[in-house]
Amino acid sequence: MAYLDSEDITDRILFVGLSQSGKTSIIQVAFEGMNPESTLDNQATLRFRKKKIELSGQIVSIIEVGGQIQFLEESLNTYKESVFSHLRTLFFVVDVANPDLFEKANYYLKQVCQNALDFNENTQIIVFAHKVDLVSKKEASRLIEKFSELFELDKISRAKVYATTIFDEGLIDIIQEIWEEQ
Ligand SMILES: Nc1nc2c(ncn2[C@@H]2O[C@H](COP(=O)(O)OP(=O)(O)O)[C@@H](O)[C@H]2O)c(=O)[nH]1
Ligand SMILES: [Mg+2]
Numbered sequence: 001m002a003y004l005d006s007e008d009i010t011d012r013i014l015f016v017g018l019s020q021s022g023k024t025s026i027i028q029v030a031f032e033g034m035n036p037e038s039t040l041d042n043q044a045t046l047r048f049r050k051k052k053i054e055l056s057g058q059i060v061s062i063i064e065v066g067g068q069i070q071f072l073e074e075s076l077n078t079y080k081e082s083v084f085s086h087l088r089t090l091f092f093v094v095d096v097a098n099p100d101l102f103e104k105a106n107y108y109l110k111q112v113c114q115n116a117l118d119f120n121e122n123t124q125i126i127v128f129a130h131k132v133d134l135v136s137k138k139e140a141s142r143l144i145e146k147f148s149e150l151f152e153l154d155k156i157s158r159a160k161v162y163a164t165t166i167f168d169e170g171l172i173d174i175i176q177e178i179w180e181e182q
Helices: 023-031 069-076 080-084 099-119 137-150 171-181
Strands: 012-017 048-055 058-065 087-095 124-130 160-164
Touching (some): 012 099, 023 048, 023 087, 023 171, 058 069, 069 099, 080 099, 087 171, 099 124, 099 137, 124 137, 124 171, 137 160
Parallel strands (some): 012 058, 087 124, 124 160
Antiparallel strands (some): 048 058
C-alpha cells in the first residue's frame, strides 16, 4: 500500500488492538501533546493512521491499524507486507476494563504476533493492559493475570505486559524505555 510504503525505511512502531481500546489516544497523548480529556470524542480510525516522531533521538514511524475487523483482516492479508515490514516494536492494546472482549482480542493478538515474528523474529511484543484508571489496582492485577493466561503470553518470546492509562503522565516514559531496551 503506497501510503504505508512510501519513503519508509525508518524503524517502525505498530499499534494494534480492537476498536475503542485506546490506540489513537495513546499516540495523541504520548506524542501529540493532547490532553487525555480531549480524546474522549475520538472517531474510529479508518484503515491506517501514520505519523513520524522522534524517539530517543531517532526518527520513528508510528502506524496504527484501525481496530474494526475489516481493517485488522486487511492488515493480516492484503497489506501484510506493508504493515509488518521494518517493524521493531509491536504494541497490542487491550482495554482491561472490558473483559468480555478478551477472547476476541486474543484471536487477533495471536495472528498479529505470528505475522510480526515471521517478518522479524526479534520484534518486541508489548501488550498494554490499557485504561487501568477505570478499575481498582487489585482488579487490574486480576484482569491482567486473567488475560496473560488466556493470551498465553509466556509462550510468546519476549512478550511483556504493561498497565497503562492516558491519565498517567509517565506514559511516554514507558514507551521510551521499551524502545531503548531493544
Ligand atoms: N478511561 C480511559 N479512557 C481511555 C483511555 N484511553 C483511551 N480512552 C478512551 O477510549 C475511547 C476510544 O479511544 P481511541 O483512542 O479512539 O481508541 P482506538 O479505537 O483504539 O484508537 C476514547 O473515548 C478515549 O477517550 C484510558 O487510558 N482511560
Ligand atoms: Mg483509533
